Amino acid sequence: MYSNFTVDCVILGFHEGELKVLLAERNEYPFKDWWALPGFFVDNDEEMEDAVKRILYENTGLKDVFMDQLHSFAGLKRHPKGRILTVAYYALVQLDNTKLKTKPVTNYMKQAKWFPVRNVPELAFDHKQILDLCLERLQRRLAYKPIAFELLPEKFTLTQLQLVYEGILNKTLDKRNFRKKMQNYGFLKELDEVQTGVAYRAARLYKLDKRKFLKHFQNTVAF
Amino acid sequence: MYSNFTVDCVILGFHEGELKVLLAERNEYPFKDWWALPGFFVDNDEEMEDAVKRILYENTGLKDVFMDQLHSFAGLKRHPKGRILTVAYYALVQLDNTKLKTKPVTNYMKQAKWFPVRNVPELAFDHKQILDLCLERLQRRLAYKPIAFELLPEKFTLTQLQLVYEGILNKTLDKRNFRKKMQNYGFLKELDEVQTGVAYRAARLYKLDKRKFLKHFQNTVAF
DNA sequence: TTTTATAGTGTATATTCTACACTTTGAATA
DNA sequence: TATTCAAAGTGTAGAATATACACTATAAAA
Numbered sequence: 130m131y132s133n134f135t136v137d138c139v140i141l142g143f144h145e146g147e148l149k150v151l152l153a154e155r156n157e158y159p160f161k162d163w164w165a166l167p168g169f170f171v172d173n174d175e176e177m178e179d180a181v182k183r184i185l186y187e188n189t190g191l192k193d194v195f196m197d198q199l200h201s202f203a204g205l206k207r208h209p210k211g212r213i214l215t216v217a218y219y220a221l222v223q224l225d226n227t228k229l230k231t232k233p234v235t236n237y238m239k240q241a242k243w244f245p246v247r248n249v250p251e252l253a254f255d256h257k258q259i260l261d262l263c264l265e266r267l268q269r270r271l272a273y274k275p276i277a278f279e280l281l282p283e284k285f286t287l288t289q290l291q292l293v294y295e296g297i298l299n300k301t302l303d304k305r306n307f308r309k310k311m312q313n314y315g316f317l318k319e320l321d322e323v324q325t326g327v328a329y330r331a332a333r334l335y336k337l338d339k340r341k342f343l344k345h346f347q348n349t350v351a352f
Numbered sequence: 353m354y355s356n357f358t359v360d361c362v363i364l365g366f367h368e369g370e371l372k373v374l375l376a377e378r379n380e381y382p383f384k385d386w387w388a389l390p391g392f393f394v395d396n397d398e399e400m401e402d403a404v405k406r407i408l409y410e411n412t413g414l415k416d417v418f419m420d421q422l423h424s425f426a427g428l429k430r431h432p433k434g435r436i437l438t439v440a441y442y443a444l445v446q447l448d449n450t451k452l453k454t455k456p457v458t459n460y461m462k463q464a465k466w467f468p469v470r471n472v473p474e475l476a477f478d479h480k481q482i483l484d485l486c487l488e489r490l491q492r493r494l495a496y497k498p499i500a501f502e503l504l505p506e507k508f509t510l511t512q513l514q515l516v517y518e519g520i521l522n523k524t525l526d527k528r529n530f531r532k533k534m535q536n537y538g539f540l541k542e543l544d545e546v547q548t549g550v551a552y553r554a555a556r557l558y559k560l561d562k563r564k565f566l567k568h569f570q571n572t573v574a575f
Numbered sequence: 576t577t578t579t580a581t582a583g584t585g586t587a588t589a590t591t592c593t594a595c596a597c598t599t600t601g602a603a604t605a
Numbered sequence: 606t607a608t609t610c611a612a613a614g615t616g617t618a619g620a621a622t623a624t625a626c627a628c629t630a631t632a633a634a635a
Contacts, residue, residue: 133356134426134437173435177426201424201439203357203400212396214357214437216424269492272574288582298573305584306624313622329580330631350521351495511613528615529593536591552611553600 130173134214136180137168137256139199139263140189142224142243143280148296149224149243150260151188152252156239159209160253166260167241168215181218188241189222195279196220197270199263207255217259219267221279247299267297273346278337286324286332287311316341353396357437359403360391360479362422362486363412365447365466366503371519372447372466373483374411374454375475379462382432383476389483390464391438404441411454411464412445418502419443420493422486430478440482442490444502470522490520496569501560509547509555510534539564 140151152164167188171180181196196218203214224243244250246264249257270276277293278285291307311317316338323331363374375387390411394403404419419441426437447466454464467473469487472480493499500516501508514530534540539561546554 132435171426174428176428177424198423200421201400203394203439205397205399212355214439216426216437268573269496273492286582294575298575302575303625304582305626308583309585310623327581328633330582330633332582350491352517352521352525509613526594527613528595531614532616533592550612551602553602553613555613 131170132173132175133170134216135168135170136177136184137166137215137217137259138181138184138188138196139166139217139219139260140185140222141219141246141263141267141280142222143293143296144224144243146292146296148246148280148293150246150249151241152244152249153188153241154239155237155253157237162239163253164242164244164250165253166217166256167238169237177216177218181220185220185222187235191222194220194222195276197274199259199266202255202259204255217263219263221276223280223282225282264297264299268299271297273349275337275339275342278339278342284320284322284334284336286334288332290335314342314345316345354393355396355398356393357439358391358393359400359407360389360438360440360482361404361407361411361419362389362440362442362483363408363445364442364469364486364490364503365445366516366519367447367466369515369519371469371503371516373469373472374464375467375472376411376464377462378460378476380460385462386476387465387467387473388476389440389479390461392460400439400441404443408443408445410458414445417443417445418499420497422482422489425478425482427478440486442486444499446503446505448505487520487522491522494520496572498560498562498565501562501565507543507545507557507559509557511555513558537565537568539568 142149142151151167153167155161155163155165167184169180169184171177175183177198178196182192182194185194185196186192199217199219201214201216203212205212207213207215246260249260251257252260267276271294277290277297280293281289287308290311291302291304294307295301318336318338320334320336322334324334325331365372365374374390376390378384378386378388390407392403392407394400398406400421401419405415405417408417408419409415422440422442424437424439426435428435430436430438454466469483472483474480475483490499494517500513500520503516504512510531513534514525514527517530518524541559541561543557543559545557547557548554
C-alpha cells in the first residue's frame with residue numbers, strides 16, 4: 130500500500146567528461162510524456178531510503194550507491210492533483226559504458242535517459258528547481274564529502290578526478306594546483322598501476338583512502 | 353483540517369553568551385510531559401513555511417524570523433503511532449530580555465522554555481537527533497549564510513558577534529584575528545554609536561550590510 | 576622515426592592564517 | 606578627583622596556503 134508522499138531522485142553519473150542526470154519520461158498524467166526526475170510513492174511499510182534504492186534499481190539496475198537527502202517540497206501548488214509532499218534525494222553512481230544502459234521501464238514511465246546536467250529538457254512539476262538545488266548543494270558538499278569519488282570507479286586517474294571536480298563546480302581548475310592540493314591532503318593512495326587501453330601515455334591510477342578522507346574532514350568547519 | 357505530516361522547529365536564540373533552543377513540554381501522548389521541539393501538523397491548505405511561522409508565533413510571540421529547512425524524518429519507528437513524516441526547520445530569533453518570555457501555551461503543550469543547546473534534557477521522539485543535525489548544519493552554513501547576524505539585534509558589537517560565532521562553532525576564537533577577518537570582509541558598517549548601559553568602556557556598534565554580505569558569499573565555493 | 580595526445584612537474588609571488596600581550600577608555604567607587 | 610575595574614581595541618612576524626604560469630616526458634600509433 131502506498132503512503133501519501135513520494136521520493137524523487139536526482140541520479141547523477143559522470144560520463145564523457147560531463148556530469149549527467151538520469152531522467153524518466155512519464156507515462157502517466159499529470160505531465161504525461163514529460164521528462165521528470167525518477168520518483169514514486171513510498172510504500173507504507175518501507176523506509177524512505179529503501180524507496181530511493183528501489184527506484185534507483187528500477188531505473189538503472191544498480192544497487193549499493195551513495196545517496197543523501199536533499200530537501201523536501203510540499204508546495205500546495207506543486208502537483209495539480211493537490212499537495213503531494215516529496216522528499217528529494219540525490220544518488221551518485223559510477224557510470225561506465227556497461228552501466229550506461231538504463232533499464233527499460235516500469236509501467237508508469239516509458240524510458241529513462243541520461244542528460245548533461247546543464248542541458249536538460251523542460252521538466253515536470255518543480256523538478257528543475259530540485260535539480261538546481263541539488264547542483265548547488267553538491268558544490269558545497271564537495272568540499273567535505275567524498276562526492277567526487279562516488280562518481281568514479283575505484284581506481285581513477287588524477288585527470289578524471291579533476292574533470293569531476295570541474296563538472297560539479299562548473300569551472301576549470303589549474304592542473305598543477307589541483308594535483309598539488311589533492312596530493313597534499315594525503316587521502317589518495319598512489320597505486321603501482323596505470324591506465325590501460327589509451328592510445329597515448331597511460332596515467333597513474335589512484336584509490337581513495339576513505340578513512341583518511343573522513344578523518345581529514347570530520348572537524349573541518351570554515352573559520 | 354490537518355494534513356498527515358508535521359513540521360518541527362529548532363528555534364534558536366542567543367542569550368547570556370550562549371546559544372539557546374526553545375523546547376516545549378508536551379501535554380499529550382505519546383511522550384506526555386517530555387520536552388520536545390515545538391512542532392505540529394501542517395494544515396491541509398497551509399504552506400509548510402506558514403506552519404512554521406504559526407508554531408513560532410504560538411511559542412514565542414515573534415514574527416518575521418529567519419528560517420530554513422533542515423531535513424525530513426520519516427522513519428517507520430520514529431513515532432509510536434505509526435510513521436509520521438516530519439519536516440524539520442530551524443529558526444533564528446533575536447532574543448533580548450523583553451522577548452525572553454515564552455508564550456504560555458496551546459492546549460497540546462504545558463510550557464515552553466529556553467535551554468542551552470549543549471545541555472538539553474532528554475527529548476521526545478528523534479528530536480535530539482534533529483537538534484544535533486541542526487547544530488552541525490549551522491556550523492557549515494555559518495560560513496556563507498548570515499546566520500550569526502540573525503541571532504543578534506540590528507546593531508551589535510564585535511564582541512557580541514564573536515560570542516555568537518563561538519557559540520555556534522563551539523570553540524573559542526582569537527579576538528584580534530576575528531576582528532581582522534570580519535572587518536576585511538567589508539560587509540560590516542561601522543556606526544557612530546556605542547553601546548549604552550555598561551559599567552565600563554562602551555564598545556562601538558556595527559550593522560550588517562546584507563547586500564554586501566550576500567554578494568561576498570554568493571559564488572564562494574570551496575576549492 | 577615521427578607524430579600525437581595526454582601525463583607529469585616547480586617556482587615565485589600574493590594572500591591568508593596563526594599566535595601572541597599590552598594600552599586605552601569610561602563608568603563606578605572610594 | 607584619583608583609583609579601580611572590566612572590557613575595548615590594536616599590530617606584527619612567521620607559517621601555511623593559494624595562485625599564476627609553460628614546458629618536458631612518455632607511450633602508442635602511424
